[in-house]
Amino acid sequence: MSTTTGTPRGVLFQWAGILPLTERTPRLTLGEGDTPLVRSAALEGLCGLDELWFKLESCNPTGSFKDRGMVVAVAKAVEAGAKAIMCASTGNTSASAAAYAARCGIECFVLVPGGKVAAGKMAQAVAFGSRILEVEGNFDQALNAARELTEKHPVALVNSVNPHRIAGQKTAAFEICEALGDAPDVLAIPVGNAGNITAYWKGFCECTELGRASGHPRMMGFQAAGAAPIVHGAPIEQPQTVATAIRIGNPASWQGATAARDESGGLIAAVTDEEILEAYELLARREGLFVEPASAAGVAGLLRLGREGRTRGGRAVAILTGNGLKDPDTAAAQYSPDITRAKATVEGVERALGW
Numbered sequence: 537m538s539t540t541t542g543t544p545r546g547v548l549f550q551w552a553g554i555l556p557l558t559e560r561t562p563r564l565t566l567g568e569g570d571t572p573l574v575r576s577a578a579l580e581g582l583c584g585l586d587e588l589w590f591k592l593e594s595c596n597p598t599g600s601f602k603d604r605g606m607v608v609a610v611a612k613a614v615e616a617g618a619k620a621i622m623c624a625s626t627g628n629t630s631a632s633a634a635a636y637a638a639r640c641g642i643e644c645f646v647l648v649p650g651g652k653v654a655a656g657k658m659a660q661a662v663a664f665g666s667r668i669l670e671v672e673g674n675f676d677q678a679l680n681a682a683r684e685l686t687e688k689h690p691v692a693l694v695n696s697v698n699p700h701r702i703a704g705q706k707t708a709a710f711e712i713c714e715a716l717g718d719a720p721d722v723l724a725i726p727v728g729n730a731g732n733i734t735a736y737w738k739g740f741c742e743c744t745e746l747g748r749a750s751g752h753p754r755m756m757g758f759q760a761a762g763a764a765p766i767v768h769g770a771p772i773e774q775p776q777t778v779a780t781a782i783r784i785g786n787p788a789s790w791q792g793a794t795a796a797r798d799e800s801g802g803l804i805a806a807v808t809d810e811e812i813l814e815a816y817e818l819l820a821r822r823e824g825l826f827v828e829p830a831s832a833a834g835v836a837g838l839l840r841l842g843r844e845g846r847t848r849g850g851r852a853v854a855i856l857t858g859n860g861l862k863d864p865d866t867a868a869a870q871y872s873p874d875i876t877r878a879k880a881t882v883e884g885v886e887r888a889l890g891w
């Protein structure tokens with residue numbers, strides 16, 4: 537795919553200089569990356585911040601942040617001769633893997649926890665023609681199986697334990713520094729398997745080294761209270777949360793997350809499902825941003841810190857990791873829709889509205 541003028545869109549084209557590409561790496565793109573950074577209209581003050589910006593990773597081609605890293609992981613797998621890829625997923629990784637596999641004409645196997653993946657994400661895995669294995673167990677067990685299976689069979693693992701995923705994902709930190717002219721003071725981000733926070737931290741560190749930023753943000757990661765192993769300091773056997781994307785009890789990049797927290801002077805805290813849904817609703821009703829529940833966790837964390845008077849102003853960026861359309865069932869459960877039936881005429885609508 538190419539645009540009519542200039543460099544084609546996509547992470548491999550825009551960020552070739554900071555990625556592990558060779559001449560033999562296929563220049564794969566679905567137009568991922570280069571996502572909007574939008575200033576908050578309403579929540580900034582509630583969070584006790586001077587500036588709050590939202591990075592709309594929901595604008596990526598499959599509707600989540602995963603595409604940035606997946607495009608690199610799949611391109612490198614194809615370069616290495618892979619004919620098939622595999623991942624375990626709470627839904628977004630599988631949607632992304634399935635899309636890029638379809639694009640490359642290779643096979644994609646996805647292992648998902650039965651009954652715990654949002655409807656939109658399942659629809660994507662189906663649409664892109666992936667081979668779907670609904671496993672009896674949670675994400676952590678599915679990832680263990682995927683790791684062993686990909687060692688045993690000629691299939692490339694494209695979970696974020698694959699370093700190419702992290703390499704591609706770090707490009708979002710570069711985009712933020714470019715858009716703001718420097719790193720923000722705070723980065724707020726949901727934490728599940730912890731690949732994303734690990735990648736952002738790597739990206740911000742590289743931005744400082746390369747003189748693209750004068751310092752780095754304090755990394756603030758937020759887990760769901762029922763799935764907060766890093767906060768508790770021990771794996772959770774049976775993670776539970778409305779935010780199914782981050783329903784993860786033993787994150788693969790645990791060390792990366794704690795390093796980001798400790799080296800940046802940040803924190804990793806838990807937010808309750810209630811707080812997540814409050815932020816989910818505020819983002820929709822006050823900002824016009826429809827995200828999936830997991831994506832609201834970072835904003836829920838900032839709202840909590842704001843209420844507690846712990847944000848101390850400054851400029852924060854919250855990563856909105858996935859689109860609200862991914863999870864229509866949570867939207868249906870959260871809102872009592874205000875829908876009135878009417879005849880399709882001026883009089884009919886006026887009567888229905890009481891005008």
Ligand code: AN7
Binds near residue numbers: 600629696730782
């Ligand atoms: C919307 O798709 O783990 O901490 O298998 O879908 O890097 O795992 C998804 C995670 C945040 C957490 N927001 O990111 C998967 C999966 C959304 C997500 C996260 C996920 P990581």
